[in-house]
Amino acid sequence: MYTSKITGLGSYVPENVVTNDDLSKVMDTNDAWIQERTGIKERRHIKKGDGNTTSVMGVKAAKIALERAALVPKDIDMIIFATLSPDMYFPGGGVQVQEALGMRTVPALDVRNQCSGFVYALSVADQFIKTGMYRHVLVIGSENHSGGLDFTTRGRGVSVIFGDGAGAAVVSRNETGNDGILSTHLHSEGKHKDELSLQGPSTQYWVPEIIEKNPQEDIPYYPYMNGTFVFKHAVVRFSEVIKEGLEANKLSVSDIDMLIPHQANLRISQYIQEKFKLPNDKVFNNIQKYGNTTAASIPIALTEAWELGKIKKGDLVVLAAFGSGFTWGSAIIRW
Numbered sequence: 001m002y003t004s005k006i007t008g009l010g011s012y013v014p015e016n017v018v019t020n021d022d023l024s025k026v027m028d029t030n031d032a033w034i035q036e037r038t039g040i041k042e043r044r045h046i047k048k049g050d051g052n053t054t055s056v057m058g059v060k061a062a063k064i065a066l067e068r069a070a071l072v073p074k075d076i077d078m079i080i081f082a083t084l085s086p087d088m089y090f091p092g093g094g095v096q097v098q099e100a101l102g103m104r105t106v107p108a109l110d111v112r113n114q115c116s117g118f119v120y121a122l123s124v125a126d127q128f129i130k131t132g133m134y135r136h137v138l139v140i141g142s143e144n145h146s147g148g149l150d151f152t153t154r155g156r157g158v159s160v161i162f163g164d165g166a167g168a169a170v171v172s173r174n175e176t177g178n179d180g181i182l183s184t185h186l187h188s189e190g191k192h193k194d195e196l197s198l199q200g201p202s203t204q205y206w207v208p209e210i211i212e213k214n215p216q217e218d219i220p221y222y223p224y225m226n227g228t229f230v231f232k233h234a235v236v237r238f239s240e241v242i243k244e245g246l247e248a249n250k251l252s253v254s255d256i257d258m259l260i261p262h263q264a265n266l267r268i269s270q271y272i273q274e275k276f277k278l279p280n281d282k283v284f285n286n287i288q289k290y291g292n293t294t295a296a297s298i299p300i301a302l303t304e305a306w307e308l309g310k311i312k313k314g315d316l317v318v319l320a321a322f323g324s325g326f327t328w329g330s331a332i333i334r335w
């Protein structure tokens with residue numbers, strides 16, 4: 001059996017910076033509340049006319065990852081595209097990447113696991129490579145949140161948190177040694193599906209309802225989040241799934257060189273850091289600049305940490321995510 005490793009990373013965020021003060025001009029919120037509760041200072045939003053969509057941003061991130069992996073699109077054997085904000089209801093973003101990059105008619109799989117989407121996608125890539133079926137898998141997480149958020153005061157508990165952007169990783173057959181993805185660990189608990197959800201448009205609130213009723217109470221068309229409930233579950237599941245991954249590899253918290261948590265809320269990351277007694281240089285956060293970009297947050301953070309030289313060969317890198325579903329997961333990587 002083979003192992004897999006990340007051979008190229010890339011990210012892309014739109015140029016348009018939206019500060020907390022910008023948001024306070026359109027809704028009843030303020031910089032102090034947002035920073036105190038979430039750590040977020042600013043995020044990026046697609047600007048009308050800038051050409052960006054979820055798939056377009058994914059392609060931009062993928063091009064960088066491919067170049068760094070010293071590969072061309074025709075080398076890729078499979079695309080896995082994770083998002084909760086696709087350009088179209090169907091088909092998914094994977095086929096758009098296949099077309100935009102002029103790839104062979106390789107499989108394009110779309111992953112729907114929200115904040116855990118990248119870890120789920122990475123895990124799928126790892127399995128296909130381990131079995132020997134594929135040599136190079138392109139994994140993308142990309143989100144266009146700004147296109148679907150409620151920017152009135154009613155939506156402030158959700159809308160100040162999320163941002164747009166994309167990250168990508170090329171996952172390749174490991175030819176050289178025992179480094180690479182050591183293991184991945186995935187979970188779900190559907191009984192909490194409503195606690196962080198977007199219920200329409202969907203087959204429950206299907207086309208006639210959108211067109212004919214255009215309901216004034218258009219809440220189903222915006223994301224709903226029971227923030228406190230999600231927060232409480234997040235801190236427990238993050239801790240559990242990191243420990244599960246370490247134990248599976250007979251490693252302990254002291255072996256971690258870099259923890260990259262899904263950027264849900266700086267307070268969640270800090271809670272985990274304190275619980276595991278990890279020093280500042282072993283936990284990477286950039287939610288301050290980008291907000292929560294769900295499926296894109298880990299690949300954006302991983303790319304930035306790598307670009308800053310914070311991840312070196314031989315390091316033990318731990319990725320962990322939790323989000324809507326609820327779903328959660330971790331990946332334990334020897335860089």
Ligand code: UT7
Nearest residue numbers: 029030033037115156157160227228230231234264265323
């Ligand atoms: O990535 C997927 C997973 N998602 C998460 O992990 C998110 C987890 N949850 C959270 O990050 C936090 O729960 C939030 C940041 C979303 C909210 O923080 P909180 O400390 O749980 O605040 P809250 O929802 O309990 O609201 C506290 C108060 C409320 O006012 P009252 O009822 O106390 O008068 C809210 O109406 O803050 C108010 N509020 C705001 N005020 C200013 C809510 N949103 C805002 C806002 N600006 N943007």
